[in-house]
Amino acid sequence: xxxxxxxxxxxxxxxxxxxxxxxxxxxxxxxxxxxxxxxxxxxxxxxxxxxxxxxxxxxxxxxxxxxxxxxxxxxxxxxxxxxxxxxxxxxxxxxxxxxxxxxxxxxxxxxxxxxxxxxxxxxxxxxxxxxxxxxxxxxxxxxxxxxxxxxxxxxxxxxxxxxxxxxxxxxxxxxxxxxxxxxxxxxxxxxxxxxxxxxxxxxxxxxxxxxxxxxxxxxxxxxxxxxxxxxxxxxxxxxxx
Numbered sequence: 001x002x003x004x005x006x007x008x009x010x011x012x013x014x015x016x017x018x019x020x021x022x023x024x025x026x027x028x029x030x031x032x033x034x035x036x037x038x039x040x041x042x043x044x045x046x047x048x049x050x051x052x053x054x055x056x057x058x059x060x061x062x063x064x065x066x067x068x069x070x071x072x073x074x075x076x077x078x079x080x081x082x083x084x085x086x087x088x089x090x091x092x093x094x095x096x097x098x099x100x101x102x103x104x105x106x107x108x109x110x111x112x113x114x115x116x117x118x119x120x121x122x123x124x125x126x127x128x129x130x131x132x133x134x135x136x137x138x139x140x141x142x143x144x145x146x147x148x149x150x151x152x153x154x155x156x157x158x159x160x161x162x163x164x165x166x167x168x169x170x171x172x173x174x175x176x177x178x179x180x181x182x183x184x185x186x187x188x189x190x191x192x193x194x195x196x197x198x199x200x201x202x203x204x205x206x207x208x209x210x211x212x213x214x215x216x217x218x219x220x221x222x223x224x225x226x227x228x229x230x231x232x233x234x235x236x237x238x239x240x241x
Contacts, residue, residue, distance in 0.1 A: 067094030
């Protein structure tokens with residue numbers, strides 16, 4: 001997709017007609033060569049924003065995919081970094097991309113559903129990048145409570161949220177169109193593939209975090225620029241247990 005080594009349209013079609021988990025198993029070998037990979041610029045901005053809150057002992061990347069977020073955790077955590085994902089294919093790629101080194105925390109990989117995390121008070125920091133569209137709004141409270149349980153008292157849960165595109169703009173209609181196609185697909189086809197862009201509204205997310213026991217706020221990521229109206233293009237949600 002957009003590169004010679006990326007997935008073909010046929011491969012993307014097969015993925016889109018699979019379940020969410022199976023779809024990502026299929027996409028894993030070429031995922032980092034698609035536009036869906038978290039860009040380095042965003043990872044660097046989040047790293048810089050998290051430094052004043054740290055250093056942290058142990059960090060968790062929720063829905064880690066191929067491990068892009070481990071780059072952030074290895075910069076701000078001193079002892080342990082862990083990636084958790086339900087796709088065995090994505091975890092295999094993450095393991096290959098982040099081998100153990102003589103310096104820095106040793107990466108660990110756990111296959112699990114983020115709605116049933118096998119951790120309790122084991123981490124000082126949890127992050128997540130680009131994964132929340134795979135959860136329906138009614139599933140967010142369960143997901144956030146699981147992260148809350150995985151954190152030690154005083155632990156931090158942080159994730160970036162881009163500003164929504166201006167109403168009526170091309171990106172605005174593109175996201176509406178994508179979500180509409182996915183809703184029709186999931187109405188007519190099983191197994192479902194859950195991926196929606198317009199279900200993660202910041203006010204609702206902050207309310208869900210509060211109900212899960214977090215004290216949550218946001219901070220701008222100035223390295224990612226501002227919109228014409230002066231608002232930041234991306235904010236970092238910072239939720240304290």
